[in-house]
Amino acid sequence: MISMKKITKQFGDLVVLKDINLEVEKGKVVVIIGPSGSGKTTLLRCLNILEQPEEGSISIDQQTVDFTKRITKKEVLSFRKQTGMVFQTYNLFPHFTAIENVMEGPVTVQGVNKKAARKKAEELLKKVGLSEKVNVYPHQLSGGQQQRVGIARAMAIDPKVMLFDEPTSALDPELVGEVLLVMKQLAEEGRTMVVVTHEMKFARSVADEVIFMDQGRIIERGKPDEVFSKPKEQRTKEFLNLINQ
Amino acid sequence: MKMYLYSSFLSAENIEILQDSFLPLLKGVLSYTIPLTLISFIIGILIAVVTAVFRISGIKVLSAAARVYVSIIRGTPLLVQLFIVFFGLGNLGIDALKFEPFTGAVIAFSLNTGAYASEIIRASILSIDKGQWEASSSIGMSYLQSLKRVILPQAARVSIPPLSNSFIGLVKETSLASTILVSEMFRKAQEIVATTYTPLLVYVEAAAIYWVICFVLSIIQERIEIRLNRYVKT
Ligand SMILES: Nc1ncnc2c1ncn2[C@@H]1O[C@H](COP(=O)(O)OP(=O)(O)OP(=O)(O)O)[C@@H](O)[C@H]1O
Numbered sequence: 490m491i492s493m494k495k496i497t498k499q500f501g502d503l504v505v506l507k508d509i510n511l512e513v514e515k516g517k518v519v520v521i522i523g524p525s526g527s528g529k530t531t532l533l534r535c536l537n538i539l540e541q542p543e544e545g546s547i548s549i550d551q552q553t554v555d556f557t558k559r560i561t562k563k564e565v566l567s568f569r570k571q572t573g574m575v576f577q578t579y580n581l582f583p584h585f586t587a588i589e590n591v592m593e594g595p596v597t598v599q600g601v602n603k604k605a606a607r608k609k610a611e612e613l614l615k616k617v618g619l620s621e622k623v624n625v626y627p628h629q630l631s632g633g634q635q636q637r638v639g640i641a642r643a644m645a646i647d648p649k650v651m652l653f654d655e656p657t658s659a660l661d662p663e664l665v666g667e668v669l670l671v672m673k674q675l676a677e678e679g680r681t682m683v684v685v686t687h688e689m690k691f692a693r694s695v696a697d698e699v700i701f702m703d704q705g706r707i708i709e710r711g712k713p714d715e716v717f718s719k720p721k722e723q724r725t726k727e728f729l730n731l732i733n734q
Numbered sequence: 735m736k737m738y739l740y741s742s743f744l745s746a747e748n749i750e751i752l753q754d755s756f757l758p759l760l761k762g763v764l765s766y767t768i769p770l771t772l773i774s775f776i777i778g779i780l781i782a783v784v785t786a787v788f789r790i791s792g793i794k795v796l797s798a799a800a801r802v803y804v805s806i807i808r809g810t811p812l813l814v815q816l817f818i819v820f821f822g823l824g825n826l827g828i829d830a831l832k833f834e835p836f837t838g839a840v841i842a843f844s845l846n847t848g849a850y851a852s853e854i855i856r857a858s859i860l861s862i863d864k865g866q867w868e869a870s871s872s873i874g875m876s877y878l879q880s881l882k883r884v885i886l887p888q889a890a891r892v893s894i895p896p897l898s899n900s901f902i903g904l905v906k907e908t909s910l911a912s913t914i915l916v917s918e919m920f921r922k923a924q925e926i927v928a929t930t931y932t933p934l935l936v937y938v939e940a941a942a943i944y945w946v947i948c949f950v951l952s953i954i955q956e957r958i959e960i961r962l963n964r965y966v967k968t
C-alpha cells in the first residue's frame with residue numbers, strides 16, 4: 490500500500506530524514522517510536538507531502554510521486570487525498586461544528602452534496618462515539634472528544650491510509666483511552682495506519698510492525714514483541730529504558 | 735462673561751438656527767456621508783482582501799505590486815489623494831477620468847481604505863495557527879479553498895475590531911470630501927455658516943452629529959464581536 494524509497498529531507502543544512510525506506514502492506518498498522526527531534530513527524534508529513542523531500546519517491550496504492558522531478562500542485566493535491574492525517578493538537582476548524590468539520594472534506598474537496606455528506610458524517614461521528622455532540626463547536630468538547638472528531642474528519646475523505654502524529658500526547662491521561670479505543674477499532678477493520686505514538690500498550694496490542702527512529706534514520710524495525718522485549722540495537726535499548734522509567 | 739457666553743449660545747435666535755440647520759445636515763448625512771462611507775468601505779475591503787492575499791501569496795510580482803500600492807497610499811495624505819483623483823485626473827482631458835465629485839471621492843476613499851485595511855487583514859491571516867492550513871491541506875483542500883473556507887473566516891473575527899475602527903475613522907474622513915464639492919454633511923455645515931455667520935454653533939452641531947453616528951457604530955461593533963466570538967472559549 491505504501492512504499493517510501495530513499496527519502497531524504499532537509500531543512501536548510503539540517504538533514505532530518507536520511508535515506509528512509511519503508512513499506513507498509515495493505516491493512517497493516519505500523520507504529521513509529523523514537524526520541525524527540527528524530528524525524529517522526531517529518532516522516533508522516535512527507536507521506537502526505539505537507540513537507541517535500543529533496544530525494545526519493547513515495548507510492549501509495551497506484552499513485553507514485555518522484556521527488557527528484559518537478560511535482561505539480563495538482564499531483565500533490567491528488568496524492569494527498571489518499572491519506573487522512575490526525576494531528577497532535579487536533580487542529581479542528583474552530584468556526585465549524587463537529588459535523589461541519591467532518592463534512593468539510595467531502596463537500597468542499599470531493600463535491601459530495603450536503604445531504605449525503607451529512608449522513609456520512611453522522612455515521613462517522615457515531616462510530617467515534619460522538620452522536621450526542623454533532624452540533625457542538627470544538628471549544629465545547631474535551632480534548633479526547635476533539636481528537637475523535639479529528640479522526641472522523643480524516644476518515645471522511647475515504648483515505649487509503651490513516652496517519653496519526655502522537656494523537657494522544659496532548660491529552661489528559663484519563664482521556665487517552667477513548668482515543669486509542671477508536672484507533673484500535675479502525676485497525677481491526679483492516680485500515681492501513683501509520684502511527685507515531687509512545688503508547689507502548691497500544692503498540693504491543695495493535696501494531697504489526699514497530700519502527701524505531703533516531704537522528705533521521707530507521708535504526709530498528711520488527712514485530713512489537715521483538716523490538717520492545719529483545720531490541721537488537723543499543724540505541725533502541727537506551728530509548729526504551731528511558732521511556733519505561 | 736459666563737452669562738454672555740450662555741445667553742449668546744442658547745439665545746432664541748441660535749436655537750432657531752440649530753433647528754433650521756438640522757434637516758440640511760441630516761440630509762447631508764443620509765445622502766452623502768453614509769453612502770460614501772459604506773460604498774468606499776465595501777470596495778476598500780474587497781481591495782484589501784485581494785491585496786493581503788497578494789502580499790502573502792509568495793508570488794513575487796503580486797506581493798511586490800501589493801507592497802508598492804500600500805506604501806504609496808500610506809505615505810501620502812488622504813487629502814492629496816483626493817485632489818489627485820478629482821482635480822488631477824479630471825484635468826487630463828480624458829473623459830473617462832473626469833469623475834463626478836461623489837465618484838471621485840469613492841475612488842480615493844476606497845483606495846485609501848484598501849491599503850490600510852490590507853495590512854490589518856494580512857496581520858489577521860498571519861495570526862491564524864499554521865495547524866489550520868495543515869489541517870485543511872490534509873483533507874485535500876487547495877490553497878484558495880483553505881483560504882476561503884478556513885483561514886479568512888477566522889481572520890475575519892480577528893480583524894473585526896481594527897476594521898471597525900477604520901470604518902468609524904472613515905465616517906469622519908468623509909468630511910474631507912467637502913473640499914471636492916461633495917455635499918456631505920460638513921460641506922452643508924459650511925454652506926449654512928456662510929449665511930448665518932455662526933461657525934461655532936453650526937460646527938459644534940456637525941461635530942455632535944458625527945459623534946452620535948460613531949457612538950451608534952461602536953455599539954454595533956460590540957454586537958458583531960460578541961456574535962463572532964461565539965465559537966471561541968472565553
Ligand atoms: N519547518 C521546519 N524548519 C526547520 N526545522 C524543522 C522544521 N520542522 C522540523 N524541523 C527539525 O527537524 C527535526 C525533526 O523534527 P520532527 O518534528 O520530525 O521530530 P519528531 O521526531 O516528530 O520529534 P517530537 O517527538 O518532538 O515530535 C528537528 O530537529 C526539528 O527541529
Ligand SMILES: [Mg+2]
Nearest residue numbers: 529530531654
Ligand atoms: Mg513530532
